[in-house]
Amino acid sequence: MNIxxxxxxxxFAARQREQADKQRQALGVEARSWYRITNTADNEAxxxxxxxxxxxxxxxxxxxxxxxxxxxAPRMRVRINSPGGSVFEGIAIANALRAHPATVTVQVxxxxxxxxxxxxxxxDRIEMAPNSMMMIHDxxxxxxxxxxxxxxxxxxxxxxxxxxxxxxxxxxGGTREQWRDRMRAETxxxxxxxxxxxxxxxxxxxxxxxxxxxxxxxxEPDMARAFDLAAYGYHGPRTDTPVAETGLTEAxxxxxxxxxxxxxxxxxxxxxxxxxxxxxxxxxxxxxxPDTEPVSPEPEDEWAAMVxxxxxxxxxxxxxxxxxLIDQPDTSSSAATx
Numbered sequence: 188m189n190i191x192x193x194x195x196x197x198x199f200a201a202r203q204r205e206q207a208d209k210q211r212q213a214l215g216v217e218a219r220s221w222y223r224i225t226n227t228a229d230n231e232a233x234x235x236x237x238x239x240x241x242x243x244x245x246x247x248x249x250x251x252x253x254x255x256x257x258x259x260a261p262r263m264r265v266r267i268n269s270p271g272g273s274v275f276e277g278i279a280i281a282n283a284l285r286a287h288p289a290t291v292t293v294q295v296x297x298x299x300x301x302x303x304x305x306x307x308x309x310x311d312r313i314e315m316a317p318n319s320m321m322m323i324h325d326x327x328x329x330x331x332x333x334x335x336x337x338x339x340x341x342x343x344x345x346x347x348x349x350x351x352x353x354x355x356x357x358x359x360g361g362t363r364e365q366w367r368d369r370m371r372a373e374t375x376x377x378x379x380x381x382x383x384x385x386x387x388x389x390x391x392x393x394x395x396x397x398x399x400x401x402x403x404x405x406x407e408p409d410m411a412r413a414f415d416l417a418a419y420g421y422h423g424p425r426t427d428t429p430v431a432e433t434g435l436t437e438a439x440x441x442x443x444x445x446x447x448x449x450x451x452x453x454x455x456x457x458x459x460x461x462x463x464x465x466x467x468x469x470x471x472x473x474x475x476x477p478d479t480e481p482v483s484p485e486p487e488d489e490w491a492a493m494v495x496x497x498x499x500x501x502x503x504x505x506x507x508x509x510x511x512l513i514d515q516p517d518t519s520s521s522a523a524t525x
Contacts, residue, residue, distance in 0.1 A: 224254050231262040232289070240280070240302055241273030248279040255283050263289040265310060271301025274326055274347055278302070281309040281354075295319045295387070304386070305351055308358045313387040315378035321386055323366075324373040326351065359385025 223235045234255070241247050265284065271277070284291050284306070293310030300322035307313055307321065315321070326347040330340035352366035378390030443451075 224251075224258065230260050231264055232258045232260040234258075234263060234265045235268075236265065236280075236303070236306065237268045237296075239272040240269055240306070241276030247273075248276040248283070251280060252283045255287055258287070258289060261289055263287065263291045265291060265293045265306075266296050267293060267299045267303055267307055268295075268297040269300070269303035269306075270298060271303045274302050274351075276302075277306050278350075281306045284309040294391075295321060295381075298322070302351075305354050308354050308386075312389075313358075313381075315381050315387045315390045317378065317391060317393045319378055321376040321381050322373065323351075323355065323370050323376075325367075325370045355386065361385075 223237070225233050225235075234251075236251075263284075290312075291310045292312045292314065293307045294314045294316060295307060296316050296319060298320050299307045300320075301324060304321050304323055326344045328340065328344055330337055348367060348370060349363055352363045352370060355361075355366045356363055376384060376386060378387065381387035382390050
């Protein structure tokens with residue numbers, strides 16, 4: 188299918204690169220390294236695209252494509268975690284991956300949005316990691332000029348979006364207009380949704396505990412282990428001195444010391460049965476001699492000694508003390524007739 192671009196479209200990509208270079212120079216920043224290529228075991232190379240593709244701060248596709256030519260491994264795994272970026276830089280990368288002789292497996296690690304999702308379509312096999320997402324939408328851009336420039340930019344954006352829709356249709360089936368409808372709605376796909384709609388081949392599953400793919404417990408970092416109180420000097424309850432015998436936990440004994448703990452244990456230890464019975468049985472009062480005044484009990488403390496002389500021994504003595512304070516009825520005749 189031949190695509191006829193508007194008149195200024197031939198310089199659109201060049202202007203994007205030029206504007207990005209000027210913007211970086213004005214801000215005093217260098218182009219970021221948004222990809223990495225490494226050789227892994229089993230004759231497989233790994234390409235990681237973990238940033239914006241091209242754009243204002245990312246580097247262009249030239250460096251990546253140049254390094255792709257140096258890959259001689261029979262298999263290549265392209266791992267993507269990118270929000271998208273420059274359309275034409277992404278298309279250049281996708282076509283370079285399609286043209287590479289290695290078998291390309293694309294793995295979406297977190298997100299493949301916008302043009303990054305088009306790069307994902309270049310894989311011979313597409314896998315979605317657990318909880319990853321893919322997003323597709325219409326192309327967007329900036330334009331400054333008169334009405335004719337704006338109309339031309341609108342035509343160009345529609346043409347770019349049709350071109351991207353064809354990439355999805357070629358991979359997943361369907362028509363250009365069907366995919367344009369989904370792009371206009373800015374559609375997000377979970378792993379299972381991407382597989383169901385033909386944008387991916389497999390939704391990878393997280394390894395279950397105990398499976399061969401699951402990490403061994405000995406390989407887990409210390410921070411993932413259960414909290415270890417041994418770092419604070421605690422090694423579990425002592426078995427030589429049960430708590431029931433002393434009434435104190437090991438933590439309290441350690442805090443107050445063995446000497447203080449022994450004193451507390453002796454103070455609260457229950458008395459022997461015979462001694463306890465003797466302590467709890469009140470002594471019988473000795474019979475007082477007849478015709479003698481009751482003896483006040485011996486004061487038990489200083490306060491009792493101070494107030495013993497103002498507390499009556501019995502009710503009769505108290506009544507005698509207050510008799511003169513109580514008004515007595517007047518039995519005289521004058522009082523009766525008053």
